[in-house]
Amino acid sequence: MTDEIFEIFLATPPGLEETLLLEVMEAGFKRPETTGGGVTIWGDWRDVWRANLTLRGTSKVLARVGDFRAFHLAQLDKRSRKYAWGDILTKGQSVKVDVATNKKSKIYHAGAAVERIERAIAEEFGATIAEGLEDADLVIKARIDDNNVILSVDTSGDGLHKRGHKQAMGKAPMRETMAAMFLRACGYDGHEPVLDPMCGSGTFLIEAAEIARNMMAGRARAFSFERLATYDAAAVQSIRDAWQTRPSDQRFYGSDRNVNVIGSAGENAARAGVADMCTFTPTPVSSISRPDGPAGLVIVNPPYGARVGKKKDLFALYGAFGDKMRAEFKGWRVGMITTDTQLAEATKLPWLPTEAPIAHGGLKVKLFRTDPL
Template sequence: MDAATPPFEIFLAALPGFEPLLAEEARAVGLPGVQEVPGGVTCTGGWPDVWRANLALRGASRVLVRIGGFRAFHLAQLDKRARRFPWGDVLRPGATVRVEATCRRSKIYHAGAATQRIVRALVETLGAREAEEGEAAIRLLARIEDDLVTFSLDTSGEPLHRRGHKVAVNKAPLRETMAAMFLRDCGYDGAEPVLDPMCGSGTFVIEAAEIAAGLMPGRSRAFAFEDFAGFDAGAWGAMKAGVSPRAPVQRFYGSDRDAGAIRMSRDNAERAGVAEFCTFACHPVSDLAPPEGAPGLVMVNPPYGARIGGNRNLLFGLYAALGGVLKERFGGWRVGLVTSDAGLAKATGLPFAAPGPEIPHGGIKVRLWKTGALG
C-alpha cells in the first residue's frame, strides 16, 4: 500500500441529496476524477487520496475502495476464485473481517451462502478471523451483480460523522456530516460569523468554527485503513502534520433555552479545540440579539414535532417568534433553517427561496430552507 500502487476506484458515500455538494467538496480538497453517482461520489486515485478523503472531507459518510473482482456463475466457482484472489495485497494475515455480500440479477442469488464461501476463503488462505457480532472489524463488501463479483473495503471504520469530539448530545442530534453540507449549501466558507439560536449540543457552531480554523474533521480519530497491509504510518503522519490550522478573526455563537444543552455545547467545543472561538449563552429566542460586527449566517435546526418538540401545533408559535426576531434584529444576516415541515418553515415569515432536496435524517426527511441577506 504505497503511492506507487496503480490508481483504483474510490467511492465517497453520502446521504441521498448531498451528492452535488460532496462532489464540490471533493474537488475542493483535490481528489481526482470526481463524478456524482447515486448515493455518493466516485473518484480515481491511490492510497494517499483515500487518506486525504477520510481526513479532510466533512460531508462523506464513508470512504470505500474497490480492490478487484472476477466473474462467478455458481458457488463452487466463487469459492475457487475467492481463494486465488490476492487478499494479502490489502489485508494483513490474521485480520478480523466482516463480509457483507449482496446479490442481484446473478446465478448466485443466495447472499448468505456467498458470504460463507468468501469468509472461508479468507480464513483458509489468509488466516483471517471472522468477526463476532458487535466486534470491531474490517468490512469487506462483496457485490455480485450480473454474475460479476466486485470486492470493496470500507477504509473508514466508524462512520465519518463520528469526529471524536462530540461526546455529549441532546435529543435527535444532527450529524456533523449533515451540518457541514448544510453550511456549504448556504455558501459558508469560514469567512463569516455563524450563530445558532437553538444550538442543542453545538453541532452547527462547532462545525463552522472548525472550518474557519482550518481543522481537519478526521484529525482526532483512527481509521480502518491504518490496519491494512502495507500501511505507511510515516506518510500518513506527514499528511496530518502538513495541515496548518489558523485562528479565525470572527467568532461563533450558540444559544439555547436549555442550560444542559449549553453545558454540552461548551464541553464539545472544548474537546474539538475551538472553545476559544465560540460563545454559548442560555436564553430563549425572545432574548436573541445579533453580536457586534459584520453580519453572517444564522443556522438553525429547530424541533419539528416528528421526533421531538411534542405537539406540532405548539411549534407554530416558536417558529413565528424565531422569524419575527430575525426579521426585526438581524438585518444583513442570511438564514439557513433545517426542518421536516414546510408549514413550520413558512410560519417564520422569512423570505425563503425554494427548499433544497429531501435528506434522510433518523427515519424522516428534512430540507434546508435558506434566505438571502435580510432587509
C-alpha cells in the first residue's frame, strides 16, 4: 500500500454538499471542502477504503490517480499510453472510460476522447474494454478541463446507497444516502425516536436505527476498490475490525396504508439487523398515534404528484398529516421532503426557511423542517 496523498472526491446530489461536509468533518477526514456535487478531501488509499465503508451520505468515492495536459486527440492518445495503468488496474478486469469535457478545452468531443483513452488502456495494458459503464468491473473517469486531463477511478462500483440489505422497495424510493443526509439535516444523531408515517420500504427508519447503533454503512457489500492494484485486504479488514458499534434502546416507528410495503419494510429491517428496534404497522396517516415516551423526529417523504399520485388529490393528504402533527405531536420536530411548496404549506406547519433544492430522481426536492411543535 502506498502512503501517497491525493485528492478524493465524495459525490452527493447537488444541494446536499454542506450536509455531507458536516459528516466528513465529523469523521476526521483531511482538508474537506465543498465543491459542485460533493466534497473533496485529501488522503491515501486507506482513506478511500474508510470513506466507502463508513460514510453514510456519499454516493460515490472517486480517487484522483493522475493528470496531464492534452491539446488535441493525438496528444491525448500518446500521453494516455504513457500513463502507468498497472499502478492502478489489475489484469483480468474489464474497464470502461467515462469522459466529461467543457468548452475551455480544445478536446471537446467526449466520445472521441473515450475512444483514445480506452484504446491506450487496451493496447498498452491489455485490459478488456466493457460495452457500457454498468458492465465494467472498473470505471475510469476523465475530466478534461482547460486542456488538463484529470484521471480518477470509481472506487465504489455500485452506488453507495446500495447498502446490501434492501431487496424490496416501494414506489419512488428514497436512496439510503439521501435519507442519511436528510436525517442529519433535521438534527438527528441517533439519540431520539423517529417516526415515518409514510414509510414505504422503511429506508428512513432503517438508516436511523443503524445510526443509533453506529453500524458501519458499507458492512454488507462489495466495492470496486477490491479489484484495484492498490487493494490491501488485511488493511481493509483492520478498518472493519476497529469499527465499534454501540448499544441503543431507541425505537423507530413506521406506518403506511399499503400493507404490502409494510411487510417489505420489516424484511429489509431484519436483513439490516435492526428489526428489534423497528415497529411497522399498516396504518393511514389520519390514524397514526403518538408513541409512548419522549418526543423525537417525524420524517416523511410523501407523494409529490409528479410520479406517485396526482397533485390535486394530495392536498387532503398533506392537510391530514399537518392536522395530526399539530394535534398529537407537541414537542416533536417534523421533517418533510417534497417538490412542491404549496403542498408543504397545506400542512399548516410552522416551517423554517428552506435551503437550496436537491436533485432527486430527475426532480428537485426541498427539505421542510420545523422546530419542536
